[in-house]
Amino acid sequence: MAYNFKEVEEKWQKKWEDEGTFNAKDDYTLPKWFGLIEFPYPSGQGLHVGHPRSYTALDIIARKKRMQGYNVLYPIGFDAFGLPAENYAIKNHIHPKITTEQNVNHFRQQLKSLGFSFDWSREINTTDPNYYKWTQWIFIQLYKKGLAYKATMPINFCTGCKVGLANEEVVNGVCERCGSPVVQKEKSQWMLKITEYAQRLIDDLDDIDFLDKIKAQQKNWIGRSEGAEVNFKIKGTEDNLLIYTTRPDTIFGATYMVVAPEHPLIEKYKDKIENLEEVNKYKQKAATKSDFERSELNKEKTGVEIKGLKAINPVSNEEIPIWISDYVLITYGTGAIMAVPAHDERDFEFAKKFNLPIKQVIKEDINDNKERTSQEKLEIEFNALFDNPDGIEKPYTDIENGISINSGFLDGLKTKDAIKKIIDYIEENKLGERKVNYKLRDWVFSRQRYWGEPIPMIYCEDCGWVPVPEEELPLKLPDIEDYEPGENGESPLAKQTEWIKTKCPHCGKEARRETDTMPQWAGSSWYYLRYMDPHNDKEFASKEALEYWSPVDWYNGGMEHTTLHLLYSRFWHKFLYDIGKVPTKEPYQKRTSHGMILGGNGEKMSKSKGNVINPDDIVKEFGADSFRVYEMFMGPFDQTAPWSMESIRGCSKFLDRVWSMQEILVDGDTYSKEFESMMHKAIKKVTNDVEEMKFNTCVSTFMTMVNEFTKAKKINRAEYKTFLQLLNPFAPHMTEEIWSRIGEKTEIAKTLWPSYDETKTIDDEIEIPVQVNGKLKATVKVAKDVEQEEIDKIVDENEVIAKAIEGKTVVKRIYVKGKIYNIVIK
């Protein structure tokens, strides 16, 4: 009676589908649990073995939650707008709608073959007009609140995709998607003001349960820094040069200023600049460089002094030169800095190269609490004696242990206090103000592409930009045949003259439609909300559904989406919260991440390396259950793991042994004495480990149990039933089949999750390791609640121990109840 996985898996999958076994209930009185995985982009390659790692993990949790009595929402959909479909269309002249549909069908069939307990009745697709109607609607709300605006600005332009990219999509100066170089290009783009939410995106992380590394990465990306903006007078004018610094305490050490090449100062004072030609030449050179070239490999500092212009240090009144250099970025802060070479590495490098003065204004505090050897103290004293900044070998940048010197009224203050005092001084004297800056940039939201949501905006010569009236949504993407980007990187839609022509909703005059489309991140920024009420045609979801299902209880996905999708959707959600459309501040209560699956050779799977594993092949050869169990067993869920064909065979073998246990089944309504504590321990372990995503140890627990039962050549009914219930979320098909074969009427998925009794997880008789001076010498068997006196006697009777302590003095005996016994001898 060998196990026929093909037959069994098809049988149960059909039943689940016909009966909608896993559909969420609309009963809002039940306790709910909303588990979410990142919906896939339906690529032509089909499902990758990486997808099921995440899907199986949450499927296991979802199945367990159902058995624990929750009303579970575990939905699926397709994020189907995007470049690959469009590029394929350009090449093969097949409409992306067609390929997308084919791919979705393929994906759906693949996902079903893996037995995921998705609620298929709620399947969504971002390219469905009934879906993107609401994506467009959200955009219009953003526009109405001033959070969407059109701006002409240098954008990242991918030379391959011929499309503008968000900062997040540029990796090492090349396009994240196609690898082509990215250049700067001036283009009028729709922008979303994510920067307005920067602080809240940081602060609210405190209230949610994201992995620490995800929080850290988001905070890094947002890049908050505290400091001050300070005005430096430009000599001989009424004008000021406004700079941003995080170290205003070093202001007495500012020996020169630097402005970015694009800084307006140069244009404004071109008449005063003595070496304008030289300066302009430098500007031009900087302009032709891409961001990548500018930051490439810590290149040498370059720059030119702006002769004829001088700045006045507002606290010391010293006159200092102004330089132009591309190490200062126009996009951050004010595009200008005060340079303090003694206490900033970049300024130091620049000053060294151009022989600019270096003035030390911070020294290391040797009276702090830091432990130092006398040698180190001497060195510090010695260095201090030589107050010879030119001899400084490297700038002192430590913010914790510094003390101000040569800084007038700041002298003697610790860096932190000095910062406070100088900012107060700056503000009192109206020289500038406290200022927080973020690295986060606004989100470039326009794509000059076809296969995306049309941006629902109309341009009228008289009224400017006007949104498409909401009752006209969805603004459908027209069917076209020519997907090639237009002239100058215009959207293919720019060629659809009929579609473009429209009337201004405001004044009725002839007007034209926006031809750019939204980025792929748009549809995925709110999709979890649609799952709550996917067929609603009045709202994106009803208030009741939102109240009941929000927030997503557990969201699992890849680390690569931490600074893109995850940040964008938190931003949209917060906006929807602000306009009263969603009930929670945050979309996702908990976020975890899965590790990547590598090829058998330990390298990233890729076609060119020929190490790609196709899930279909695995399912065909071993079945979905083996595939699922293996993916959970292969290693810690959050870490990368190489694929191994040998190991999956081992998992398949394990399942065969589970199947074979039917042959050693004996009667019994309660656990046998022999296995009682093992059963309770196992229930406890699996119940807890699933919650902590330690799936690999769950599987090894199952294997150990099978070993025990097989060795005993028997398993009673009560034990088998519990075992099958625990295993069910991992191997749903086989466990259902055995369940019905042993005569159970209700499906296992509809049974109650087993419970355990804490007192029964402890054995009556335990083995205590006995150490001498911390080294293991023997083990003794004792009753679980044995007292010290008693165990002392038992240990003394042990021959090995007696030999080990023979002739030595026993200093101490340590017994940690139930754990260990240690004798300290001299």
Added chain:
RNA sequence: GCCGAUGUGGCGGAAUUGGCAGACGCACAUGACUCAAAAUCAUGCGGGAAACCAUGUGGGUUCGAGUCCCACCAUCGGUACCA
């Protein structure tokens, strides 16, 4: 450089969070079954003859350290003239 991980047998990895290091699986070896092979089952499997030695390296704390502390090294991921 900065931020975040990780480092344990031939391999993937366990270790109740300070208490028997190597669970479980793979690979391998031997045996049973078989004419034979595969499958299956059984046994063994860090090093060392042993005392002992072993969790990236070197120190430390502790009765006791893979786990805690200090200083390094290596690998991976993120990020980078962000003032």
